[in-house]
Amino acid sequence: MILDSKIPAGPLAEKWEKHKFNLKLVNPANKRKYDVIVVGSGLAGASAAASLAELGYNVKVFTYHDSPRRAHSIAAQGGINAAKNYQNDGDSIHRLFYDTIKGGDYRAREGNVYRLAQVSVDIIDQCVAQGVPFAREYGGLLSNRSFGGAQVSRTFYARGQTGQQLLLGAYSAMNRQIAAGKVKLYTRCEMLDLVVADGKAKGIITRNLITGAIESHAGHAVLLCTGGYGNVYYLSTNAMMCNVTATWRAHKRGALFGNPSFTQIHPTCIPVSGDYQSKLTLMSESLRNDGRVWVPMKAGDNRLPTDIPEEERDYFLERKYPSFGNLVPRDVASRNAKYVCDEGRGVGNTKLAVYLDFADAIKRDTEAVVKAKYGNLFDMYQQITGENPYKTPMRIYPAVHYTMGGLWVDYNLMTTVPGCYALGEANFSDHGANRLGASALMQGLADGYFVIPYTLGDYLASTGAGKLSTDTPEFKEALDGVQKRIAKLLTMKGEKTVDELHRKLGLTIWDYCGMSRTEEGLKKAKAIVADIKKEFETNVKVLGGNEEMNQSLEKALRLADFIELGALMIQDALDRNESCGGHFREEYQTPEGEALRDDDNFAYVSAYEYTGDNQAPVLHKEVLQFENVKLTQRSYK
Amino acid sequence: MNTMNLTLKIWRQPNAKAKGEMKSYKISGINDHMSFLEMLDVLNEDLQKKNEDPVVFDHDCREGICGSCSLVINGRPHGPQQTTTCQLHMRSFKDGDTIYIEPWRAKAFPVIKDLMVDRSAFDRIQHSGGYVSVNTGSAQDANNLPIGKEIADEAFNSATCIGCGACVAACKNASAMLFVSAKISQLAMLPQGQAERKKRAESMVAQMDAEGFGACTNTGACSAECPKEISMANIAMMNREYLGAKLTSEAV
Numbered sequence: 001m002i003l004d005s006k007i008p009a010g011p012l013a014e015k016w017e018k019h020k021f022n023l024k025l026v027n028p029a030n031k032r033k034y035d036v037i038v039v040g041s042g043l044a045g046a047s048a049a050a051s052l053a054e055l056g057y058n059v060k061v062f063t064y065h066d067s068p069r070r071a072h073s074i075a076a077q078g079g080i081n082a083a084k085n086y087q088n089d090g091d092s093i094h095r096l097f098y099d100t101i102k103g104g105d106y107r108a109r110e111g112n113v114y115r116l117a118q119v120s121v122d123i124i125d126q127c128v129a130q131g132v133p134f135a136r137e138y139g140g141l142l143s144n145r146s147f148g149g150a151q152v153s154r155t156f157y158a159r160g161q162t163g164q165q166l167l168l169g170a171y172s173a174m175n176r177q178i179a180a181g182k183v184k185l186y187t188r189c190e191m192l193d194l195v196v197a198d199g200k201a202k203g204i205i206t207r208n209l210i211t212g213a214i215e216s217h218a219g220h221a222v223l224l225c226t227g228g229y230g231n232v233y234y235l236s237t238n239a240m241m242c243n244v245t246a247t248w249r250a251h252k253r254g255a256l257f258g259n260p261s262f263t264q265i266h267p268t269c270i271p272v273s274g275d276y277q278s279k280l281t282l283m284s285e286s287l288r289n290d291g292r293v294w295v296p297m298k299a300g301d302n303r304l305p306t307d308i309p310e311e312e313r314d315y316f317l318e319r320k321y322p323s324f325g326n327l328v329p330r331d332v333a334s335r336n337a338k339y340v341c342d343e344g345r346g347v348g349n350t351k352l353a354v355y356l357d358f359a360d361a362i363k364r365d366t367e368a369v370v371k372a373k374y375g376n377l378f379d380m381y382q383q384i385t386g387e388n389p390y391k392t393p394m395r396i397y398p399a400v401h402y403t404m405g406g407l408w409v410d411y412n413l414m415t416t417v418p419g420c421y422a423l424g425e426a427n428f429s430d431h432g433a434n435r436l437g438a439s440a441l442m443q444g445l446a447d448g449y450f451v452i453p454y455t456l457g458d459y460l461a462s463t464g465a466g467k468l469s470t471d472t473p474e475f476k477e478a479l480d481g482v483q484k485r486i487a488k489l490l491t492m493k494g495e496k497t498v499d500e501l502h503r504k505l506g507l508t509i510w511d512y513c514g515m516s517r518t519e520e521g522l523k524k525a526k527a528i529v530a531d532i533k534k535e536f537e538t539n540v541k542v543l544g545g546n547e548e549m550n551q552s553l554e555k556a557l558r559l560a561d562f563i564e565l566g567a568l569m570i571q572d573a574l575d576r577n578e579s580c581g582g583h584f585r586e587e588y589q590t591p592e593g594e595a596l597r598d599d600d601n602f603a604y605v606s607a608y609e610y611t612g613d614n615q616a617p618v619l620h621k622e623v624l625q626f627e628n629v630k631l632t633q634r635s636y637k
Numbered sequence: 638m639n640t641m642n643l644t645l646k647i648w649r650q651p652n653a654k655a656k657g658e659m660k661s662y663k664i665s666g667i668n669d670h671m672s673f674l675e676m677l678d679v680l681n682e683d684l685q686k687k688n689e690d691p692v693v694f695d696h697d698c699r700e701g702i703c704g705s706c707s708l709v710i711n712g713r714p715h716g717p718q719q720t721t722t723c724q725l726h727m728r729s730f731k732d733g734d735t736i737y738i739e740p741w742r743a744k745a746f747p748v749i750k751d752l753m754v755d756r757s758a759f760d761r762i763q764h765s766g767g768y769v770s771v772n773t774g775s776a777q778d779a780n781n782l783p784i785g786k787e788i789a790d791e792a793f794n795s796a797t798c799i800g801c802g803a804c805v806a807a808c809k810n811a812s813a814m815l816f817v818s819a820k821i822s823q824l825a826m827l828p829q830g831q832a833e834r835k836k837r838a839e840s841m842v843a844q845m846d847a848e849g850f851g852a853c854t855n856t857g858a859c860s861a862e863c864p865k866e867i868s869m870a871n872i873a874m875m876n877r878e879y880l881g882a883k884l885t886s887e888a889v
């Protein structure tokens with residue numbers, strides 16, 4: 001198989017314009033003859049569904065949530081980037097492009113990233129027109145803030161609820177199309193398989209979560225907008241139901257999976273407090289502007305933080321990175337917190353935390369100033385931990401936050417299964433080995449509002465609006481397969497609950513394929529995951545039946561796919577004998593302990609082909625071409 | 638860290654048609670750092686070990702923003718604090734407490750199973766007019782439309798509704814006025830919402846009535862229980878919008 005990214009030829013800044021002109025169009029009167037299936041109603045799915053319906057296509061939207069508004073995009077806090085240069089501080093499309101490529105540690109495609117930067121400006125216009133209440137200045141114009149990895153102020157925000165406001169905007173646009181009869185919405189309905197016939201995506205198999213009905217839906221194209229897979233780690237900042245099933249099932253039907261091991265670990269999360277922990281809460285990165293990160297010098301120091309004198313504290317980020325200090329990028333901050341905890345110098349009950357101390361900021365600026373900047377975050381911290389961060393330092397620890405990996409897609413966002421597309425966090429496309437803050441919202445909306453409405457038409461125009469039917473052997477085979485999977489889980493009557501096994505999987509991936517990876521550890525993890533798979537397949541306990549609301553069954557179906565994905569992540573991390581972005585292999589570091597890329601041998605996208613249950617996947621490489629940026633080694637000393 | 642033993646009285650109802658009942662469960666070793674939903678996770682693990690059906694409840698983000706979680710705890714939507722159930726922690730309870738846990742109760746929110754209800758009526762109200770009609774690609778430059786900070790902030794306050802339905806659960810008439818008014822006010826305040834202002838108020842109110850929500854008698858229980866503190870001023874504004882629309886519109 002040769003991977004063709006379909007990046008148009010020509011100068012970077014002209015590629016998208018030219019490509020749009022070369023794409024085939026579907027005649028306005030013919031659009032109503034096409035049915036498009038959109039799975040997912042987050043930023044990517046809702047924006048795509050609304051835009052395609054406005055064009056005239058018939059759209060069916062599926063979500064396992066009870067309302068599209070509950071998609072995980074709702075939880076994004078910080079903001080969305082756009083190269084508007086409203087602040088006149090030197091921003092430009094080229095600069096946003098450059099920052100994103102560099103931030104991704106040179107493992108993303110130039111062409112895609114440039115297009116993302118180009119359409120970023122249209123996103124803000126569109127959202128404002130919908131009534132999204134972005135933060136404004138007194139003069140009535142839009143306000144910006146700066147974010148990690150950039151030296152300009154280009155992040156648009158809506159208090160600490162940017163994701164909520166953007167999603168409600170896209171949701172409202174989709175609602176308008178529901179009212180117009182162009183979008184049909186299926187809530188509490190989970191996609192459990194992709195149907196492929198004649199080498200093309202033809203539809204999906206779903207389970208109605210209330211009645212258990214297994215149903216077939218046919219479409220001329222299928223768009224997977226199903227979010228990220230951070231919950232493979234069990235504990236993450238993702239919502240509880242986020243899962244990999246839709247993309248994993250597409251993978252098993254022929255879609256290659258790109259860079260599965262590229263995950264982002266966010267340094268400032270509230271630490272785990274006990275075994276019962278169900279999820280982790282992110283604290284905005286902006287806290288590192290004023291908080292100082294430290295641990296005690298001595299291992300096993302159990303004194304209260306306020307009793308530890310200055311000279312017995314180790315401000316390890318300031319010590320190791322004098323010029324960036326507490327503001328080093330996410331991956332560097334995370335990894336160093338892990339190292340000091342590994343040395344036994346972690347703090348709190350579990351010893352898996354470091355302090356983030358505001359005492360100096362309060363002394364310097366007064367408590368009132370600190371409160372004005374971070375009041376809501378301090379309140380949230382206190383609500384969750386019961387501790388007052390004005391009086392005692394916060395405890396923080398890194399947590400899984402975002403997955404850069406996902407289905408491999410070409411420039412048109414099409415997977416290797418013709419007619420099956422992946423948008424938003426579900427694809428691997430634009431963030432390389434590390435995503436910059438405020439760029440995921442941008443990418444999800446770019447894909448949905450401004451890319452897919454053009455690129456989908458090209459495929460539809462060339463395949464034609466043939467008659468759709470679910471009465472085919474391929475639909476029947478997929479539907480039977482889903483029913484068998486469910487029956488097997490319900491009749492197993494094993495000993496282990498789904499959560500028990502999921503926790504075990506999560507801990508394994510976290511320990512060996514998380515912040516820091518080694519060949520030895522990964523090999524060990526491979527064996528553990530194989531055991532978990534066996535245990536799941538023979539000893540899982542799922543009570544109740546199919547024909548009812550059954551949350552244990554839902555979780556079991558998702559866990560089955562997470563386990564297989566976990567194995568692939570480990571395989572990918574083992575294969576990549578270099579360190580880059582969020583992928584840190586201890587064997588490959590500079591003498592100063594920084595990530596050591598190997599551009600000669602690894603400047604490629606890893607795309608895996610599924611070859612069968614318990615069979616080794618086949619690795620395909622898409623070599624990345626850099627014609628516009630010079631590859632440099634990151635340094636934050 | 639304190640641990641506690643609790644008695645839980647939980648509404649169990651196998652499906653929409655079945656008759657439900659309160660059932661009693663003893664649970665021990667609950668630590669005060671747990672969130673309320675983590676306490677229920679512990680109960681569900683215990684139940685499954687004993688081969689009993691776990692309790693079904695809606696939840697997802699566990700960060701107070703998605704609006705999924707929805708329990709009436711000791712008679713109050715989202716429990717004793719003005720926050721979402723997922724943000725409630727066990728330190729709000731003490732050893733030996735008996736806690737009553739029930740679903741939202743409203744005709745327009747039928748029970749699906751146990752503590753999970755169907756809130757799709759809220760979505761249908763939004764479909765009826767909770768938007769600005771602007772196609773993708775037809776927007777002008779965002780800064781061509783300055784909006785005073787005060788208005789932007791007020792509109793934002795209305796826009797923070799998470800659609801959880803606590804307002805309906807708190808109201809003795811199961812009225813949805815706070816929810817509906819938040820959207821109507823947000824768009825009525827902003828210049829983008831002007832063109833469809835009257836039609837929106839009329840359609841959304843008509844859909845709200847069709848869904849079977851009750852009338853508003855201005856007791857303010859909704860706003861007092863709202864985890865996002867959506868203000869009663871929205872309801873006053875919506876009433877003005879609706880009356881104004883009815884008096885002058887050619888529509889509906």
Ligand SMILES: Cc1cc2nc3c(=O)[nH]c(=O)nc-3n(C[C@H](O)[C@H](O)[C@H](O)COP(=O)(O)OP(=O)(O)OC[C@H]3O[C@@H](n4cnc5c(N)ncnc54)[C@H](O)[C@@H]3O)c2cc1C
Pocket residue numbers: 039040041042043044045062063064065068070071072073074075076077078079080162163189190191192225226227228237238239242243245246282401402423424425426437438439440441442444
């Ligand atoms: C706490 C937090 C804060 C963040 N803050 C920021 C930020 O400030 N800025 C930024 O740019 N990014 C941020 N991110 C990242 C960003 O929010 C996400 O990457 C982005 O919102 C993903 O959008 P999406 O549309 O791809 O997927 P989602 O919003 O996750 O939507 C997935 C949709 O797919 C549906 N779905 C999934 N599988 C199935 C299935 N099998 N069947 C049916 N439906 C299915 C779900 O129901 C849902 O509707 C943050 C992430 C987290 C966790």
Ligand code: FES
Pocket residue numbers: 695696697698699700701702703704705706721722723724
């Ligand atoms: S679970 Fe999302 S608001 Fe409570």
